[in-house]
Amino acid sequence: MPGAPPSFFDRVYRAVRRIPRGRVATYGQLAQLLGVPRGARAVGWALRALSPRRTARVPWHRVVGAGGRIAPRAGAGPELQRRKLRQEGVRFTGGRVDLSRHGLFP
């Protein structure tokens, strides 16, 4: 809706929804896409503010930490996130996502 500038939250959600199935992006990458290279923390803050309703629409599980590490403080639990990613065909190596294969920017 023009005239209503999307807040930082909406931008984060939109960027997350752009992540194709079977791919993952890091907080830093998302922040960079939003024009805030060092706003990884802000991205985490936005995802944390996700409402249960939004959680079903936003593939939050496709967002991982630097190096493909699963955020240890994931709201729904790192196990659930890892499980969802595996269901999408994402491979884990040593408990980390292989960004070389599934990264948004391989």
Add this chain to the structure above:
DNA sequence: GCCCTGACTGCTA
């Protein structure tokens, strides 16, 4: 308008 919090990141010991 100030202070605190937070699902991060990178460096150093």
Add this chain to the structure above:
DNA sequence: TTAGCAGCCAGGG
């Protein structure tokens, strides 16, 4: 390899 610290950004009280 693991642990701790400081820096960065945005929202809420």
